[in-house]
Amino acid sequence: MFFLILITLIAIMVSFLADRQKTYKGLIKGMRMFLNILPVLLNMLVFVSILLYLVPNELIIRWLGKGSGFYGITIAALLGSISMIPGFIAFPLAGILRKGGVSYEVLAVFITTLMMVGVLTLPLESKYFGIKAALLRNGLSLAGAVIIGILIGLFM
Amino acid sequence: MKIIISKIFLGEYFVVVLFGLLLLFSRCFHFSFGSVAAKNFWLFFTEMIAFLPFMFLLIGIIDVWFPKEKVERHIGPESGIKGIFWVIILAMLQAGPLYGAFPVAYILWKKSCSIKNIFIYLGAFSTLKIPMLAFEIGFLGLKFSILRTLFTLPVFIVIGYLMEYYLKNRQFKINNP
Structure with a gap:
């Protein structure tokens, strides 16, 4: 997990040094994907929490x-x-x-x-x-x- | 913020809100549901919220730096190792569910890609997409991800050969419905 965060930070830094505009575009795209998936993810967590309580x-x-x-x-x-x-x-x-x-x-x-x-x-x-x-x-x-x-x- | 608020009222977060109310209710009346389910939820939630944003940022960065168009130029009737290599690379750069790959399969067909490589593309698309691999490593570990990739690769290449073997002389074609 920590490993992935590290890779992400390095990738963002390298990308930022290479092309600022492109990096912003990528970061915004990633954030937008995250916000889109968030409600579905939370719903899944709710269902699994209840399911694990029941089973x-x-x-x-x-x-x-x-x-x-x-x-x-x-x-x-x-x-x-x-x-x-x-x-x-x-x-x-x-x-x-x-x-x-x-x-x-x-x-x-x-x-x-x-x-x-x-x-x-x-x-x-x-x-x-x-x-x-x-x-x-x-x-x-x-x-x-x-x-x-x-x-x-x-x-x- | 506005988007989040409107989403709550439009119902995307409806289940979560309902769950919260249920927890509050069961806490007031001391049902065991409240404490156990809340503990589960909080455990999963805190674990994910800590690094999920990072994964999506990584996916966004990969997306802008590896344009699919550049790889697409290499795709053609070539059906040796090189052909297999490029369809797999192209598939790995994609995102989305398998049915999103069918129209691409049609395009590959139009570009006179072999039957074998089209089905290898579908196999790689469904199992080796880079965004998915990032998630797999994050949630199931690097070892699992590497092993599954190693076992899956030959499986869908064999499937590609079998599909071609079976369909070759049967007037197979891909339609664009």
């Missing part, structure tokens, strides 16, 4: 924690495939879930399916690529996400 910790660990194996991966893949959560929200959420006892393996499957598999956007995707190609891409991505999750589980 006992042991239950989360049993179903999604280390050693949850097949069930954990299946739940993560299902949730990741059907939901549409932007990355700016998904990663903070994943960070909280990690602290709540959800394993890296499960998080990797959830994040990868979230990003690569889109059941809700399948009709739109079919319009671009045709139904066959869209189904194939989503299917292969789902399989890939499970493989990535298992590998993460072996190495983390």
Whole structure:
């Protein structure tokens, strides 16, 4: 975390020395993105706070924690495939879930399916690529996400 | 300030306001909900507010210094390692959800990019965008991010090859609906 702040400060300084105008433009752009995402982020925090209050910790660990194996991966893949959560929200959420006892393996499957598999956007995707190609891409991505999750589980 | 106030009344912060009222209410009547949920929320909130602005500033700076147009010039029918390299770099500089990449896939198709590289682009777009990587490192750690990137890279390159293998002789085309 500290590392990222440091990189940001160095990047801003270097950028400022190189081109003041460009730096202002970038900073304003970044700030605007932050203010745009803020309400969505706060809503997510509210929901997760309530959810973690309602769902006992042991239950989360049993179903999604280390050693949850097949069930954990299946739940993560299902949730990741059907939901549409932007990355700016998904990663903070994943960070909280990690602290709540959800394993890296499960998080990797959830994040990868979230990003690569889109059941809700399948009709739109079919319009671009045709139904066959869209189904194939989503299917292969789902399989890939499970493989990535298992590998993460072996190495983390 | 004006924007924030108008947003509260327009409802974007409605849930947060409601949550605050609920906490106040349950504190008055000593429900356990108040203390536990409030503690959760405050813990998450303070942790994020400390460095989230920095991440967005970094993303803004990256955005102005790495113009996508310069990379786009390198994209073409080239389908060897070099072609793969440039579509991945182009994808990493993007932002937004996957469905935002479909119109770009159409443009790549028009530029006679190979089927393989178009699907590699989609794979890299969904999993390796630089803004997302910054978030991933911040919230799940550098080790997780590096490992996931290492495992994901070959996976979507293989997907690209498989898609091309399957679609090559089936009159595949990308439409612009």
